[in-house]
Amino acid sequence: MIEQVVSTVNSWIENFGLLSEGWRVGIVVFALVFGTATVAYLASHVIVMLERKFSDTKNLWDDAFLHAARKPVVAFVWLQGVYWAAEVAHHYSQAEIFKANDAVLQVGFIWIFVWTLLRAIKESEKILVSPLKMKKPMDYTTVNAVSKLSRAVVIITAVLIALQSLGYSISGVLAFGGVGGIAVGFAAKxxxxxxxxxxxxxxxxxxxxxxxxxxxxxxxxxxxxxxxxxxxxxxxxxxxxxxxxxxxxxxxxxxxxxRMTNRRISETIGIRYTDVSHMAPIVSDIRSMLESHEDIDTNQTLIVNFLSFNASSLDIMVYTFTKTTEWVRFHEVKQDVLLKISQIIEGYGAEIAFPTRTLHLPEGLRIEREEGEEADEHSEESSAKASPASRRPVTPRTRYGDEGESGDGE
The missing domain is CATH 2.30.30.60 (SH3 type barrels.)
Structure with a gap:
């Protein structure tokens, strides 16, 4: 069909004698290019109108196909128009570039078809992973992997078909690829x-x-x-x-x-040794609080027990899991749990322990005032009232007390 159209145009150029041959060829080539641009413009707008019309339907795949085909259709129109114009010019020109028209047309067809497939794969990927378009969207990583693999298969197949259409032997290319693949494998391991x-x-x-x-x-x-x-x-x-x-x-x-199912709260809380009598009810109330807490998953491990006698505290182990796995929400739940534990401890008059140290002095060591020190102080106050110039410093002195007395360590 293309050859018939080109021959008809050439016969018109040869028989039309109003202008010179060069002008007639130029006018025909211009008309073909202008007509190609017009048809491409109309084709693009028609597809856009179809996209708007089909966007109201529930079928998502027609939208994807139209969007994927719009640009390749325009490219196909341009490929045909430029080929016809080049054929007309080739009939009256001996330029070497026009000898590649047939090969360019074949490769162009392959390229447009591959381009359409690649765009369709991309649009399909967007639909399959979109929560707005699919009730149950597929996993993005899986869809992306299949999409990449499909595109690679399409491109490799297209390259082999293009080589075959250009006159190259595919078997030779594959054999060369097998030998070259070994070298490439060692170089790019x-x-x-x-x-x-x-x-x-x-x-x-x-x-x-x-x-x-x-x-x-x-x-x-x-x-x-x-x-x-x-x-x-x-x-x-x-x-x-x-x-x-x-x-x-x-x-x-x-x-x-x-992918965690729960987040863990694992804390060790210590109370004073003087509160040992309240240990059992405190542990029981903390466990009851966690079991009734709406954000604690009671189906998971829940442990609240008196753990050990520590250096300066009696330790309680609190081990449980929250229902939420969200990082921010987890810390809100953990804060609420710790505050409620502190309220339970305070409710029994107990206190949360902190590191303390008690100092015991040897027996017989006592720090006190000497007899008459008070008299000196009283006389100093009296003399201070009588005359400011008569003030004198009072020096405390230390002596060893009777046997059996000791300091309290404070």
């Missing part, structure tokens, strides 16, 4: 290790985008932002990005706190 590490992450899914992860083996802790085929981007809590090669995740331990 780290790159391949990261690639397969990324593949394992997508396969095993120890974490996904948005998870909080950390590693006790490395200084890695933060929120996963992106999982690529070579690097994984983690944003630390001080907002710095960390780029971790995927191969590292195959050799280190990775914790995923985002």
């Amino acid at each position: 780290d790159l391949l290790a990261n690639f397969f590490g990324g593949f394992i992450i997508h396969l095993d899914r120890p974490f996904k985008v948005g998870d909080w992860v950390r590693s006790p083996d490395r200084s890695i802790e933060g929120t996963v932002e992106h999982i690529g085929w070579r690097l994984t981007t983690i944003r630390t809590f001080d907002k710095r990005p960390i780029y971790v090669p995927n191969a590292a995740f195959t050799t280190i331990v990775v914790e995923n706190p985002s």
Whole structure:
């Protein structure tokens, strides 16, 4: 069909004798390019109108297909128009560049088809992970991995088809790729290790985008932002990005706190030794308070017991789990629990212990005033009232008291 159109145009140029041949060729080429631009403009607007019309329907895939096909359709129109114009020019020109028209057309068709598929895969990915468009959106990490793999398959297949259409033998290319792959594998083993590490992450899914992860083996802790085929981007809590090669995740331990079912409250609270008589009721009331607390998960381990005789306190172990796993909410619940424990302890007249030290002096050591020291003070006060110039300092003296008396250590 294209050849018939081109031959018709060429016959019109040859038979129309009003202008010179060069002008007639120029006018036809201009008309073809202008017509191509007009058709491309109309095609784009028609697809936009269809997108607006189908956006009101419940079917999401027609919107995705139209959006994916809009730009490739415009490119297809331009490819056809430029090819016809080039064929007309080639009929009257011996330029070498026009000899590649057929090859450019074939490769252009392949490129437009691949471009359409890639855009359709991208739009499908957006739909499958969107909570606004899907009742049960799929996991972003899984969908992203399948999307990347699909795009890679489409691109590799397109490259092989393009090489075949250009006259290259695919079997020779594959054989060369097999031999060259061995050399590339040795030269880029780290790159391949990261690639397969990324593949394992997508396969095993120890974490996904948005998870909080950390590693006790490395200084890695933060929120996963992106999982690529070579690097994984983690944003630390001080907002710095960390780029971790995927191969590292195959050799280190990775914790995923985002998948915890509960958060733990583990505290040791000490009361004074003088409050030992209140230990049993205090422990009982703390346990009852935790069992009735609406934010404590009683289905998990709950321990409240007298733990040990410590150096300056009687220790109570409080071990329980909250229902929430949210970091901020957890600390609010923990604060409420600790305040209620302190109120229970104060309700019995007891006190929370703090580190103290008692000093015992040897027997027979006493610090006191000498007999007559009070008389000296009284006389000093009297003399001070009588004459300020007669004041004199009073020096306290220390003596050893009777046997059996000692200080109280305060």
